[in-house]
Amino acid sequence: MKDPYGTEIRKNRMKHSKKFNFDIHAICNDLRKYQKDLYAISEIDKDKKFANKSFRRTT
16 A cells, blocks of 8 residues: 555655756755745744644653
């Protein structure tokens, strides 16, 4: 049984990789730029390690 979510993720990841000719450095730089732009337009506090407190590690 194929996982439809995994298939969709792999398809989009392949499309993104082809866009940068499978150059890992260019792909990572694009993802960093996307993340930076995402933080710039959101209300998330950049100094906090996790913006969503539900992802904090419990002790």
